[in-house]
Amino acid sequence: MTDISPASGAGAPVIQSGHTYDSVTDKISSIVLTRRFGKGWWIGFGLGALGTMILTYAIGMLLIRGIGIWGVRVPVAWGFAIVNFVWWIGIGHAGTFISAFLLLLKQDWRTSINRFAEAMTLFAVACAGVFPLLHLGRPWLFYWLTPYPNTMQLWPQWRSALVWDVFAVGTYFTISLVFWYIGLIPDLATLRDRSHHRIGRIVYGILALGWRNAATHWQRYTQAYMLLAGLAAPLVISVHSVVSMDFAEAQLPGWHTTIFPPYFVAGAIFSGFAMVLTLAIPLRAAYGLQDFITLRHINNSGKLLLITGLIVAYGYGSELFMNWYSGDPYEWGTSMDRFQGSYRNAYAALLFCNILTPQLLWSGRVRNNVVIMWIISVIINVGMWLERYVIVVQSLSHDFLPSSWETYSPTVWDWATYIGTIGLFIMCLFLFIRFLPAISIFEMRELVHEVAEKEARHEATD
């Protein structure tokens, strides 16, 4: 840590030196409180809002006319909806991983990215949550999947992974929301105190829940935050494990695999970090946050991408090997179809995106190049979407009896819904950036203190 070269991300500080409590608070809160709504913001927000309108329209169409407007069919009865659901849920994972796992592991570099990573989680899970509801044939009866008291004493069927899914995703959303909100409270108080606008003071005041910066507050707050982190950490593992069981529980070749839970979790963190980078890199440029989101963050995310990418690659390899080793003609038939069948291009593309591309991250120079990192992160996002597409669609299209083999193609409504959720995500994100501190102010102040202390210690030992 002694030789800090700005060119090397690995050694870069988690916050540029020279910042004081004041400068941190000023810099971050000014984005919310004093900065004008720029043209860029309006364009971004407008695009997001447009996407949201498309989503609303697509949903209306779906409810009025029926699931048939999508491309789903027999045998591919699950299509874009489930692909997108898994993709969005996966994206959300990085947020929880950063806030909970890295918090527990006391990784100080997480501080500047955890807030918006959490927000990303929240919005991603919201986007994900749209799909399983809509993909029901009769979405208005979605509550039958929950155990609610009813006169017929009917309960959900506990053997079905779809019921576990309801609980897993529901829990995940709740915990993510609470965790994110609790993390926001001290900053909301800061905004309350600094806001020059009456409405701002009232709204932030209510949201701040009477935070007075008292020592007791801080003591309880830290306890609660750590406890929630403890709760959230297992969710990183459990949610995507359960989601993977939606597939692994079936006996369909290509789904029926024991490797799915760990492989899905790794894949989720993989895609989540890719999304963090995809968002963080433009964000730091746009709002001049290079001091807070430093090369160190990007570098570390790159390393995590490499590790999780390798786990995912192992998953592919293991699946392929087991299909061959089992001697099961159906499993092997599915594997061969991935290489030779109608979805061979999608499969080849996902191998390129998810296995080949991350290999670039072995190089430190690549990890420190912001532009290349951004491109890689986008490629990985695409690759992980393709992965889910191949798992869901290809496996279904090529099952046991050749008589039922059929290929799937999405319709305009599938695309509209998918693009619509991206719009919703973007819109939420822009609102979040504008109205809430995208970087945790109090944690950054803490970081300033810690860094200063560390430097002081260095000086003392010198």
Add this chain to the structure above:
Amino acid sequence: MIDRCPHHHEEPEERLSAPSSPSPGTPGEGRVRALPQQPTSSISPTKLLPLPYRVPAQRDGKGGGEGVAQNFWRSFEELTQSPDFEKHLHREFPPDASIWKDGVTRRRFLALMGASVALAGLSGCYRRPQEKIVPYVIQPEQLVPGIALQYATAMPLAGYGKGVIVDQQMGRAIKVEGNPRHPSTLGGTDVYMQSAPLALCDPDRSQVPTNRGNVATWSGFDNEFRATVERFGGAAKVRLRLLTEPVTSPTLYAQIQKLRKTYPNLQWHQWTPLSNDSARNGLQAALGRDASVIYDFSKATRILSLDSNFLQDDPGSQRYAMQFIRNRTVRWKPETMAAHHEQARVNEPYTVVNPLPSPTEMNRLYVVESAFTISGAKADHRLAVKPSEVQAIGRAIAAEVAGTATALAGDLQQHAAFIRAVAADLREHWGKSIVIAGDGQPASLHQLAHTINATLGNVGQTVLYTEPVEPEPVVCLDSLRDLVHAIHNKQVDLLLIVGGNPVFDAPADLDFAAAVETVPWRAHLSPYLDETSFHCQWHLPESHWLEMWGDIRGHDGTVSIIQPLIQPLYSTRSALELLATIAGDGATSAHDLVKNHWANVWKNDVDRRWEAVLRAGVIEGTAAKTINLPAGQTAASTQPATSPAASPIEISFHSDPTIFDGRFANIGWLQECPKPITKLTWDNAALMSSATAISLGLADRDHPELANGKMVELKVGERTLRMPAWVHPGYADGVIVAHCGYGHTRLGRVANGAGFNVYSLRTTSAMHSAPVTVQKVEGTYPLACTQNHQLMHGRDIVKTSTIANLHEHNAAHEEEPIALEGEATEHGRRVKLSIYPEYDYRGYRWGMVIDQTACIGCNACVVACQSENNIAVVGKEEVMLSREMHWLRIDTYFSDAGRLEDEPAQRAAGAEVMFQPMLCQHCEKAPCELVCPVEATSHSFEGINEMTYNRCVGTRYCSNNCPYKVRRFNFFNYSSPEPSLAIMRNPEVTVRTRGVMEKCTYCIQRIDAERTGRKIEQVRAEERGEATTMRTISADMRGKLEELPATTHLTACQQACPTEAIIFGDMNDASSFVHRLKTAAEYQRIHYGVLTELNTQPRTSYLERLTNPNPALKIGAAPASPSARAGGAA
């Protein structure tokens, strides 16, 4: 969520509006009640007689009953005065009939935006129309709502009748079954019979007469007809021509005779596009007189078909199919379906007579054909050739049989082995073989076939000649040609076309449309306002056969009475009524005409016999008389060969296997029914081999399937037609096969625009095949195929074996243990497949066995299931998205013999096709059940995998996890809200709404109906102090099953099957056939389940497909291994 049961809606209201006529039934006919009289029709009170003998036994009340007609549409006169009339007319053509129509207007956009705010819940509810429900003031006797009554009647098709029994609920025809007493069907059915309820209720049927395109009345027609006759010089002078379909009906013929007296200048013509002209001519040449021929396949062990699709196209096909399969399957069955039902009732345990016939005893079928028909699919040896080559092969075989063989011509050399082997095999089975020629072949080949039969001693044994079944047999083509000729010579004043659609289906060179336009006055009676009606001044709506009186002969001449189940829904007349009116008999009802005709025949005891005949459905002893030929009368084959000239590419015209000659083109069930073998729906195509497609430049060697859907231009003579190509295995190179009947322009919403009109290529000189030039043209056409992969890829799906192999195998593995349900054999012992204990079924335990040897792929079961279970038609676009709803489908697989690498002859012959009816397997360990989050699909205590529609939220996970993919999902609200379709729906089965999964239930409604009926029977018997008539439980089951009556109920598919390929029953009942097939040692070598390695433990299981190839022939023979492993990954 909304379980609309449409059957209780408008009915009572309608009933009130029907004029209540007092029953004029005679005192002796206590149970017979009159139909309400139609105000303006001349129909006098008529009687409907139910069938005393029911199939299945439980489904009706106590035998009696009467027809209560539904007067949905009053007469036109009444309607014109009613303000509802306009509304009624518009109701028939709802503005947005198509649910998958795209396109969004601005207003719609706003509506949707608003709707999406409301999100869910909105589409879950809508206002239902207000309905008045008024009960009967006086309950009609014997009419019990909810209990079906059965009536025997007959379905006419191109002049010949097939006996049926129709289920009727509250006056509505719900389901058609075969009449086991009818000689042409023996209780079997075909797709056309099964589709009758939809044909009756088709909203596109024409409902009123039209005069020059305007709505008119029947009295208007009658007046104008009389006036026109007067205009042309009165009845004595008028040159009236009558054009009908072939007529076998005795009463109709009597009416025509009467007409001839009234109108001395009357000329009668008969025309149907797919007639048996050449068969008639050939037989005439062979016997020197008019005759009909019937075959007895039950006595035939060697069959040679020369381009004949006798399993499907003959008026007696169901009988032939059953007889053919009886000599083929290794399981024993009672003589007929009727016997089967009675057997079940009187508790005679099934006995195995000859479980394993020797290869000599089992029949063997050789087929030489140009198309790929289901008969070819059942062949042990099939030779696909050009239509022009059939004759030469037939001659060569005849020469071999007669022992006068000379060296084969060059072209025939490649078939030399086949020709010799067939001839030798036929000779070895003297008197026990059949040589049958197809209608598409010239008369000379038919004559040749009769000669071979005579040589082989088959005449009088398996081939029977009878007096002609038709009273005045004609050669249809000559008859129509005469008519057109007469029209051109201005010899026709009035033309009355009764049935048929000659403008659509007449040979193109006759240009019937232009000719008919020149007739001064013309009228057309038909069920639709079709192409012919369009060219006539008067269109007269024709009654459906379910709403008319008549009589008709079967393939052997046996007469059936056609009796109505319902008063005509619309203002229609039958052919008989129309001719009677014209003949001046208008005052007599059709019922009386028919009855009087038979009264004249019977002389005495008329009422009793009439009633008996109506109950039985057939008039015994009316079969055509056999002609006893003096030995050697059959003409020797002196006629010179008249083989058509061969050409590089030939086109062969065939009747369509689902819409016949085009008359069923507006029936959605039939349009959506996948054609046997090709699995195409909604269209016809130019079917060809891959080599043909490659040679035409439509595809390359690696991907011949790329030719599918590419447009080609077919040129026959000067006529051209553009239609899409479809590549399929099993066609001879250089042959294009085209099915007729598509390409309607004016029939109905379903038919119009579907497919391509092949009749436009047919000319009088080329009625069945012709040289054709084929040119690739720009463009493609989407074709909806329900099965795109027809190779098994090495998977054991359809197991197939030869009878010889089976003998060997049985001898070799005598002591091997037999794996029972839920077990496997490993190292000579049985092991349980599941660690969980099996459920103990104390009551019934339903199961099904499907005999793949017996399945001929005719689709009767598919349509029967659709009719029984209210299965929706989804339309071509949805089929292309593979969203068809059939609960039962027939998977068709090809062996991979006959690949492109093979020699052409080998390639065509080697495409062995296997049918596998695939429906819910009702797995004991059902993969669908555990993945449903709301438990909408679950196992019943009788082992049926049940589907609770109300509980289903539509996650579709069950479908994903079903290895058989037999679950069907309502992606839209497929069930049409068309009011006229509501009356054909089976009230016992829920009509499913959007978002719900559905699938085969083993016809659980029939099980429950029988259970209820049996219980009532039991209680009543006990009340009377009688012993129950029910089957006693066999000793080993006693104790466990004390309370249970044995059952005889049949699933809809089982009942429809003409070859008894489907066997359903109680596996817990040791005397049941299903139990026997599933457990008895003699079947264990051929009994198997599909995908049992997944431990789904399906309770629908299969019997291996057995063939009996000639050991002397290798090419095209069934694979030698017990299970055909089709390798490769194409």
